[in-house]
Amino acid sequence: MQRRPNSVVAAALLILTWLGAVMAASSAGCGKTPSIKSQQYTMQVNGKQRQYIMKLPDNYDQNRPYRLVFLWHQRGGSATKIVQGEDPNRGGVVPYYGLPPLANNSAIFVVPNGLDSGWANNGGEDTAFFDQMAKTIEADLCVDTNLRFATGFSYGGGMSFNLACSRPKMMRAVAVLSGAQLSGCDGGNEPVAYYAQHGTSDSVLNVSMGRQLRDRFVKNNGCTPVSEPSPNGGQSVKTEYKNCKAGYPVTWVIHNGDHNPSQVDQGSSTPFAPKNTWDFFSQFT
Ligand SMILES: *[C@@H]1O[C@H](CO)[C@@H](O)[C@H](O)[C@H]1NC(C)=O
Ligand SMILES: *[C@@H]1O[C@H](CO)[C@@H](O)[C@H](O)[C@H]1NC(C)=O
Secondary structure, three states: OOHHHHHHHHHHHHHHHHHHHHHHOEOOOOOOOOOOOOOEEEEEEOOEEEEEEEEOOOOOOOOOOEEEEEEEOOOOOOHHHHHHOOOHHHOOOOHHHHOHHHHOOOEEEEEEOOEOOEOOOHHHHHHHHHHHHHHHHHHHOOEEEEEEEEEEEOHHHHHHHHHHHHOOOOOOEEEEEOOOOOOOOOOOOOOOEEEEEEEOOOOOOOHHHHHHHHHHHHHHOOOEOOOOOOOEOOEOEEEEOEOOOOOOOEEEEEEOOOOOOOOOOOOOOOOOHHHHHHHHHHOOO
16 A cells, blocks of 8 residues: 555656646747737837837747847847848848748747847947847747747858857757857857858858858767768758767758858749748747
């Protein structure tokens, strides 16, 4: 008769442990009636006014922990330009980096607006902006805090890279499109799942700069370096690094194009960044 109570206690402990694991990933906003909507917001960060645009999933469910995806714009860009998109045939970015149609309402998107249209991150002020957005959003909306992501093109790639360096515990993965170290790398010694793409003909931030960022995470993630892959003519070539620490993959896509977030493979009219990015992000659940 001793056995039953013990097994009941054991089962209860197991359930509590499981609940703890599940609940640990849910933000304080889970279960709350949200006040944040799909619109622009303003906040004060270190005495400066900052803006960001929110995009909630259709039929937002306050009890479902969502992915939280930050979309950083390029130099001279803006949050509005990310939301509206610009002609991809002229080197523009498709709306929201093309991710919402792929996300199937599994993600909350955040589109921050840069000071002087960029992410110089002076004194860490853009990292502080990120911290304050994440805190504010997660207090109000239901976010899976194991599933925060960042992506961006060019300067926005630099800002995504900076978060991989400075906020490795917060970021599940980043996707750096034609990026360089432009927003700093405070820290930068811990693993973060890392996707990047770059063109060998990049006339703005040359490909060596993208390789340099990638190699930091090849090292941090414990992956085995490979000899430098080349594009296959007009086709991009994807390299998935081997032997990375579990949960910390690195994927590198090399193409023969210029500084372009909307590069397509020869014979295709669809930019490959959105699908590559979402395939990379959505492997984490
Ligand atoms: C989209 O999400 C819904 C609800 O979570 C799911 O039922 C459906 O299968 C998903 N569709 C695709 C194409 O993944
Ligand atoms: C890439 O650009 C950097 C910075 O302008 C420069 O130092 C480096 O020599 C360039 N590398 C190549 C291969 O052009």
